[in-house]
Every structure is written in C-alpha cells, then in structure tokens.
Amino acid sequence: AIQLTQSPSSLSASVGDRVIITCRASQAINSALAWYQQMPGKTPKLLIYDASTLESGVPSRFSGSGYGTDFTLTISSLQREDFATYYCQQFNDYLFTFGPGTTVDIK
Amino acid sequence: QITLKESGPTLVKPSQTLTLTCTFSGFSLSTRGVGVAWIRQPPGKALEWLALFYWDDDKRYSPSLKSRLTLTKDTSRNQVVLTMSNMDPVDTATYYCAHSGAYRSGLYRIANWGQGALVTVSS
Numbered sequence: 318a319i320q321l322t323q324s325p326s327s328l329s330a331s332v333g334d335r336v337i338i339t340c341r342a343s344q345a346i347n348s349a350l351a352w353y354q355q356m357p358g359k360t361p362k363l364l365i366y367d368a369s370t371l372e373s374g375v376p377s378r379f380s381g382s383g384y385g386t387d388f389t390l391t392i393s394s395l396q397r398e399d400f401a402t403y404y405c406q407q408f409n410d411y412l413f414t415f416g417p418g419t420t421v422d423i424k
Numbered sequence: 425q426i427t428l429k430e431s432g433p434t435l436v437k438p439s440q441t442l443t444l445t446c447t448f449s450g451f452s453l454s455t456r457g458v459g460v461a462w463i464r465q466p467p468g469k470a471l472e473w474l475a476l477f478y479w480d481d482d483k484r485y486s487p488s489l490k491s492r493l494t495l496t497k498d499t500s501r502n503q504v505v506l507t508m509s510n511m512d513p514v515d516t517a518t519y520y521c522a523h524s525g526a527y528r529s530g531l532y533r534i535a536n537w538g539q540g541a542l543v544t545v546s547s
Contacts, residue, residue, distance in 0.1 A: 318487045351533055353471075360520065360540060361471065366533040404471055408532055411484045413461065413473040 319343050319409050321416035329424040336392040338419045340405035345385045349408040352381055352390045355418075356401045364403075365390065395421070426450035428460075428521050428538035435544050442508045442543060446521030449502060455479055457526030460504040461534055462495075464517040472517075476524060476532075477504050511545045518542045 320343040330336050340350065348368035353361040363372045365381035368388055378393040392399055400423055405416040432444035444462075451458055462474040475485045475493050483495045494507045504521065523536040 349531055355471075360537040363533065363535045366527060366535075367531070370527075372535065406471075406473075406534070411476070411478070411482065411530075411532075412486070413476070413532075413534070415463075415471040415473055418470045 318412070319346060319407055319414055321405055321407055321414055323403075323405055323416040323419050325419060326417065327420040327422065329422055330395050331424045332395055332397055334395045336395050336399075336421060338390045338403055338405075338421075340383075340388045340390070340416050342386045342388075342407055346407045346409050348384050350381075350383065350388050351406045351408070352379075353404045353406060354399075354401045355404065361404065392421075426523050426536040428523060428536065430519060430521050430538045430541035432519075432541055432543065434542060435546065436511050437547050438512055438545060440511050442506075442511050442515070444506045444508075444519055444521075444541065444543070446504045446506070446538060447502060448504070448521070448523065451523060453477065453479055453497060453499065453502070453504070457532075459524035459532060460497075461522045461524045462504075462506045463520045463522060463534075463537075464515075465520070465540075466514070466517040469517075474508075474519075475506060513545045516543065516545045 350368045351366040352364045355361040369381045402420045428448040458479045461476040477495045492509045496505045518540040520540045521538045522534045524532045
C-alpha cells in the first residue's frame with residue numbers, strides 16, 4: 318500500500334506568513350493527491366484535489382503543486398482562520414490513504 | 425444538497441463486532457462515478473481511510489484492516505453499512521462516512537462528510 322509522509326509534523330507561524338507543507342508518496346501517484354483542512358472538533362474540509370485544483374469556495378491563498386511523489390500545499394498569506402491541521406490524501410488503485418497531518422499553530 | 429449521517433452504538437466491548445450505518449441523501453449510489461467512503465480518527469490522531477463502496481458495487485478496503493471489514497448497502501434506504509469485527513480499544517475513534525465523487529474517469533475525491541460518530545471500545 319502507498320504510504321504518505323508529511324513535513325513538518327507541526328509548525329508555528331504568524332498571520333501573514335507564507336506557509337508551505339510537503340507531502341511525499343512512497344510511489345508515484347501522478348497527480349492523484351488531495352489536501353484537507355481540519356479544525357479542532359470539526360470534520361475535514363477538502364481544499365485541493367488532483368494536486369492543484371482548488372475546491373469550489375476555497376480561498377485563493379491556498380494552492381497546491383506537485384506530481385509523481387512530491388507535493389506541496391502553500392498558504393500564501395496565513396489568516397487567523399487557517400490555524401488548523403492539514404492532511405494530504407492519495408488515491409491509487411481505487412484505494413485512499415491519508416498522511417499523518419501537519420498542525421499549524423500561532424507563533 | 426448532499427448530506428450523510430452515521431448511526432450506531434457509542435460503546436462496544438472488546439472482541440465484539442461493530443455495525444455502523446451511513447444514511448445519505450442528495451445523491452444515488454447507483455449513479456456512475458459515485459461512492460461512499462468510511463474514514464476514522466482516533467482521539468487526537470490522524471485520519472485513517474477504511475473502505476469505499478463504489479457505484480458499480482465494487483468494494484475496496486484498507487489493506488491493513490481488510491480481514492475485519494465488510495461493506496453492504498441498502499439501496500432502497502440510501503444506506504451503506506460498515507461492519508468491523510473483533511473490536512479492540514485501539515479502535516476507539518470517530519467514524520465518518522463520506523460521499524466520494526469522480527472528478528475524472530477513475531479518479532475520486534472526498535468532498536462531503538458526515539458529522540462523525542464516536543465509538544468507544546471498552547469492557
């Protein structure tokens with residue numbers, strides 16, 4: 318089964334900072350990667366799918382890139398409501414896998 | 425509008441079988457490119473994908489849990505049922521069902537989630 322790793326596992330940032338989270342797959346998955354945001358006590362929210370396609374209604378400060386095994390989620394200017402945990406997720410052979418998550422908290 | 429809701433026991437004993445029902449509306453599981461997924465999240469831990477029931481009756485399971493999981497559906501009631509056997513305290517988690525839709529042929533994403541159901545495994 319394909320495994321996902323994320324780095325960093327956590328980070329502290331300030332409002333207005335540019336934040337980059339990386340996700341690496343154990344084997345190539347083309348662009349079949351999604352990113353989710355989860356606030357404490359809430360259900361996950363889809364931000365990006367197909368590595369770089371922004372889900373409807375998601376602010377444009379979120380962007381995704383990558384192909385094959387290496388992917389990034391970028392938040393161009395961190396807002397207060399963006400402090401949350403972010404998960405990558407891959408889809409291959411009709412199976413999903415989630416990454417371990419990256420927690421973004423306030424510096 | 426797509427909605428999903430999980431229902432089932434909040435407490436199960438070790439070694440018992442858990443049965444969770446996902447009742448959904450706003451879509452049909454008979455429609456091409458649609459699926460219902462199950463995901464769980466232990467308290468304070470990461471999300472873990474468990475299984476997915478596809479529109480064509482294909483069912484896929486997490487390799488690490490495949491021997492313990494079974495998916496069934498009741499089309500007339502718009503329900504998908506997940507059973508997990510031999511429950512253990514480490515299976516304590518919030519269990520979510522979710523709508524999965526194809527955005528391109530053979531590629532799926534999960535965009536709509538149920539509220540989740542906390543299941544505790546304890547004697």
